[in-house]
Amino acid sequence: MSAPNEAKASSAGHGHDDHPSHCENCKAELQGHYCHACGQSVHNPVRNLGHALEEVFESFWHLDGRVFRTLRDLLSPGKVAREYLAGRRVRYIPPLRLFVIVSVMTFFVAQFAIHVESNTHFDIDTAQSTTVRLGNVKKQMRDADSVAEVEELRARMVGELRTAAAAAPVARNAIEASIVSVQRQADKRIELLKAEQGLDAEQVATQRAEGERLAGAPRPGSIDAAKNLAEVERLRDERIAALQAQRAQAVPQSRESSDYAGLIRQANLEAGCRIAQLQVAHAGRSEGAGLRAPDRQRYGEVECDNSEGPLSFNGRPWDPKTNPLKVEWWPQFANDWLNRQVGKGEVNFQRATKDPALYIHALIGAIPSALFLMVPIFALLLKIAYVGSGRGYLEHLVVALYSHIYLCLALLAMFVLMLLGDAIAPHWAGVVWLKGLAIGLLWTWMPIYLLIMEKRVYANGWPLTLLRYLLIGSAYFFLLSLATVALMTAAIVRM
Structure with a gap:
């Protein structure tokens, strides 16, 4: 051409x-x-x-009006599912596509909202946990039998509260109120002891000074009282030597022997913690400035909390070599992999215990995946519950998809409310109450929405619909909880 x-x-x-x-x-x-x-x-x-x-x-x-029409009609329980199943599909976005989009959007908004929320409220929770840990101030003061004991309690409680106030500026007012309460209860108890024991002003002053000294001084002979690294090692070796001598007299592999092993481990942990504290203090003095968090972490854990104890199986502490977790019918390489995961999990769960925000992020990350896994299971539950209805599994799957789309939209709305509330709260405190009310109403409406949706789609009478709804809901909630916990655990292990 x-x-x-x-x-x-x-x-x-x-x-x-x-x-x-x-x-x-x-x-x-x-x-x-x-x-x-x-x-x-x-x-x-x-x-x-x-x-x-x-x-x-x-x-x-598909910005041709279908997305807005679909979202609008989803507000009416069951409308979109009924129309879609009746063959009027062109006006709506296909359910699987919409579910993927909405769940992904919900996940990202949730991560951002929880990050903001945890930054705002985590310090408050820390302060509240400190107050709870101090317990009933009035009862503790009442149990004190001397002015020195009252003053020691006062100094320790006020010290902890002031530390919490420094870490949680947003909760400073509440913490200051707790400090005032501690001071008032201590003064009242001292006045009562003064009258009961006939103490004069000089005796009260002497006992107060002794109480303040005791509050600031670790227990004599304890590892946390050590002044330097050499003293830490000496105290640890003395305690471990005594424990090993007692352990040698116990029956090998017995529970008593395991208990002594736990006490030896405890001594090592306390020594490691004190060594880290001394190193951090030395570095801070020599550098003449506050240490950055990564630098502090290099020296080790300085806020030791060993109350949980080691992970144990068969009545003995777990160990990948001496006491591993073993599934008898698994091959060796699978058991090796399992114990590697257990080791990672033990470390990461300890991290999450010290930083609960990690639990929250793991939970938020698990929910979308759990919902995605539950869609076909929910459809199967509908198929079983409505056997004989003449509907095929794929029709039940459409109902399951639109149900979960609405659940994701409701969760998305809650996270948006959290973001808006945190943004407006510094300027208007009343928004916190409105945010809580709106989120509460959404939680209340979600199960009601699903009940009405089921009634409208399957067109059964109310008694039969309620019975099926309760059976399906109970099974679904149980399976969803298992899936969420499993995915959350896997997420923490992989951290």
Whole structure:
């Protein structure tokens, strides 16, 4: 074909770059914005940035009104599912596509909202836990039998509360109120002891000084009283030597022997903690400035909490070599893998215990995955509950998908409310109450929505619908809880 003929054919095929007369894919003559033969759009995204962006949004959202119509009709329980199952599908986004989009969006907004919420409230929770740990101030003061004991209690409690106030500025007012309460209870108890024991002002002053000294001094002979690394090692070796001598007299592999092993481990942990404290203090003095968190971590854990004890199996502490977790019918490489995961989990759960925000993020990350896994299971529960209804599994799957889409939308709304509440709270305290009310109403409405949806889609009487709803809901909630805990545990192990 000659060059003029090629130009003529090109002109006939396109007419204009933006409005071709023939489909660029199959060459069929165009009669609208889409080819009647292959369905390709008349717009070429590689020639127009606007069309390129439109195609991106079209792929995900189908911004032709369907997304807004679908979301609007989802507010009416069961409407979208009934219409879709009745064959009126073109007006709505396919349920699987919408579920993927909404669940992903919910996940990302949740991570951001929980991060903001935990930054705002974690310090408050820490302060509250400190107050709870101090216990009933009035009872502890009442049990004190001397002025020195009262003063020691006062100094320790006030010290802990002031530390919590420094770590949680947003809770300073509440903590200061607790400090005032401690001071008042201590003064009242001292006045009562003064009258009961006939103490004069000089005796009271002497006992107060002794109480303050005791509050600031660790127990004599304890590892946490050591002044330097050499003293830590000496005290640890003395305690371990005594424990090993007692352990040698116990029956090997007995519970008593395991108890002594635990006490030896405790001594090592206390020594490691004290060594880290001394190193951090030395580094702070020598550098003349506060240490950054990564630098502090290099020296070790300085806030030791060994109340939980070691992970144990068969009545003895877990150890990958001496006392591993073993599944008899698994091959050796699988048991080796299992014990590696147990080791990671033990470390990471200790981290999460010290930073509960890690638990929260693991939970938020597990929920979307758990919901995704539960969709086909929920459809199966519907199929079993409504056996004989004439509906196939895929029809129940549509109901399950739209149910979970609404659940994700409700969760998304809660997270948005959390973000808005935290943004507005510094300027208007009343928004906290409104946020809590709105979130509470959403939680209340979610099970009611699902009940009404089930009633409208399956069109059974209320007694039968309620019975099936309770059976399905109980089984679903149990399985969802198991899936969430399993995924959350896996997430923490992988941290």
